Amino acid sequence: MPKVTFTGPGGDRREIDAPIGITLMEAARQNGVPGVVAQCGGACVCATCHVYIHPSWLARLEPREEMEEGTLENAWEPRDHSRLSCQIQVTAELDGLEVTVPDHQQED
Amino acid sequence: MISTILIIGGGQAGAQAIDTLRREGFGGRLVLIGDEPDLPYQRPPLSKKYLSGEMPADRLVFRHRSFYDEHRIELKLGRRAVRLDAAARQVELADGEKLTYDRLLLCLGAESRRLTCPGAALPGVHYLRALADVAPIQAGFKPQARVVVIGGGYIGLETAATCRKMGCEVTVLEMADRVMNRVVAPRVSQYFADEHRAHGVTIICDTRVDCLEGRERVEHVVCADGTRHAADLVIVGVGAVATTELARAAGLTCDNGIVVDEYCRTSDAAIYAAGDCTNHPSLRFGRRVRLESVDNAFEQAKTAALNILDKPVAHDRVPWFWSDQFDSKLLIVGLSQDHDRQVLRGDPASRSFSVCYLKGRELLAVEAVNHSKDYMAARKLIAERALMHLDKLADSELALKEAI
Numbered sequence: 001m002p003k004v005t006f007t008g009p010g011g012d013r014r015e016i017d018a019p020i021g022i023t024l025m026e027a028a029r030q031n032g033v034p035g036v037v038a039q040c041g042g043a044c045v046c047a048t049c050h051v052y053i054h055p056s057w058l059a060r061l062e063p064r065e066e067m068e069e070g071t072l073e074n075a076w077e078p079r080d081h082s083r084l085s086c087q088i089q090v091t092a093e094l095d096g097l098e099v100t101v102p103d104h105q106q107e108d
Numbered sequence: 109m110i111s112t113i114l115i116i117g118g119g120q121a122g123a124q125a126i127d128t129l130r131r132e133g134f135g136g137r138l139v140l141i142g143d144e145p146d147l148p149y150q151r152p153p154l155s156k157k158y159l160s161g162e163m164p165a166d167r168l169v170f171r172h173r174s175f176y177d178e179h180r181i182e183l184k185l186g187r188r189a190v191r192l193d194a195a196a197r198q199v200e201l202a203d204g205e206k207l208t209y210d211r212l213l214l215c216l217g218a219e220s221r222r223l224t225c226p227g228a229a230l231p232g233v234h235y236l237r238a239l240a241d242v243a244p245i246q247a248g249f250k251p252q253a254r255v256v257v258i259g260g261g262y263i264g265l266e267t268a269a270t271c272r273k274m275g276c277e278v279t280v281l282e283m284a285d286r287v288m289n290r291v292v293a294p295r296v297s298q299y300f301a302d303e304h305r306a307h308g309v310t311i312i313c314d315t316r317v318d319c320l321e322g323r324e325r326v327e328h329v330v331c332a333d334g335t336r337h338a339a340d341l342v343i344v345g346v347g348a349v350a351t352t353e354l355a356r357a358a359g360l361t362c363d364n365g366i367v368v369d370e371y372c373r374t375s376d377a378a379i380y381a382a383g384d385c386t387n388h389p390s391l392r393f394g395r396r397v398r399l400e401s402v403d404n405a406f407e408q409a410k411t412a413a414l415n416i417l418d419k420p421v422a423h424d425r426v427p428w429f430w431s432d433q434f435d436s437k438l439l440i441v442g443l444s445q446d447h448d449r450q451v452l453r454g455d456p457a458s459r460s461f462s463v464c465y466l467k468g469r470e471l472l473a474v475e476a477v478n479h480s481k482d483y484m485a486a487r488k489l490i491a492e493r494a495l496m497h498l499d500k501l502a503d504s505e506l507a508l509k510e511a512i
Binding site for chain 2: 034070
């Protein structure tokens with residue numbers, strides 16, 4: 001099963017199992033990764049599952065769609081390598097993915 | 109000293125309260141009582157991707173069971189709380205178990221308003237609120253199965269869209285002159301009615317259901333004007349009412365929901381309430397509201413948890429809602445009731461537009477169709493009580509946040 005490492009705001013690292021076919025947000029939420037709030041549950045409307053993708057991984061992800069672009073614009077401190085984790089489907093190719101959880105989410 | 113906190117209700121609010129209580133350092137006994145047997149799960153996909161079978165049940169759950177073990181949460185699932193004795197600070201479950209608490213949080217949610225006309229209890233008549241409601245509906249999904257949806261609100265239309273995608277022949281019956289009439293502007297109603305019709309859904313407004321007929325199970329929906337709609341499956345979405353019976357019987361003040369203040373405190377000092385079941389003050393809009401909303405459940409639960417732990421914080425949110433129907437996403441933020449002006453941004457024919465509600469120049473609410481930028485910007489503008497520039501606002505080429 002693919003493994004994904006989340007680095008928290010305090011620098012703590014946590015590796016979780018991410019089953020193929022679910023979203024990165026769902027994997028984080030089920031495992032209780034702090035800071036991935038995911039209020040809307042994957043509808044791409046709340047910007048509270050915002051993460052920073054390690055730049056070396058960015059090109060390996062499907063690009064953002066328009067809805068995600070619009071929602072991300074008002075996320076907390078969006079950057080070029082920002083994504084909404086609910087819009088990323090876990091695939092075998094994502095084994096080893098490194099992401100960082102921002103200090104805050106939109107709601108904080 | 110608070111050593112035991114009970115939470116009744118395992119929906120969005122209950123699940124979030126657990127999270128906040130533990131993260132904020134509560135180390136005592138924490139018990140979650142829920143009448144559904146499942147681990148706490150999210151409800152919005154029930155009428156959409158879960159109903160269509162695209163999303164399996166294990167993706168609905170908020171947390172794996174191991175999370176509850178790790179955080180020492182006592183789960184009492186499939187157990188109904190039947191009595192609350194506020195004076196003795198005790199809750200009794202249906203099986204007779206009694207639990208005492210120092211603080212109680214009621215996250216009782218809301219329940220479907222039931223149809224009361226003749227035939228309403230026939231087999232084949234369904235409601236959609238909980239996980240267990242879905243399988244009986246799915247069992248009726250056969251190509252060309254005739255589905256009649258009573259009620260053209262969020263649940264009715266989302267369910268209609270999903271049933272249509274599953275190959276059913278779908279008719280929506282709405283009492284008012286347009287769909288979603290209580291929650292959106294006429295222009296938005298029109299857009300979604302057109303979407304449904306383009307996908308082959310029949311929408312009939314201004315019609316009142318008189319009775320349901322059938323021998324073994326429902327066969328026809330009969331309207332007051334005599335029209336008969338053949339039905340293999342009837343889905344009722346005519347609104348929801350706050351679940352308050354437990355609270356009311358215990359003597360808590362209820363009035364279209366359990367009455368709480370901005371700290372989520374009920375009329376009993378040891379009892380808090382959060383989510384769809386509450387009647388609470390909206391600080392932004394200066395009046396009491398009862399909301400059926402994921403965001404409200406989530407945020408009130410956080411607020412209640414913090415106040416239970418003596419960290420005073422008021423619930424002060426701009427409400428927001430969303431709905432997915434076919435390929436379109438409706439995003440609503442704010443409360444529009446007091447508006448004196450509507451401004452359309454963009455062309456509905458482009459499939460991306462929004463309707464802004466203002467009182468004078470103050471932005472009160474926005475309904476955005478496939479337009480997350482306007483919606484996200486509006487959340488901030490409404491919270492800040494921004495005064496808009498009316499000419500700029502009507503120019504959809506200009507970002508909403510620039511139209512001040």
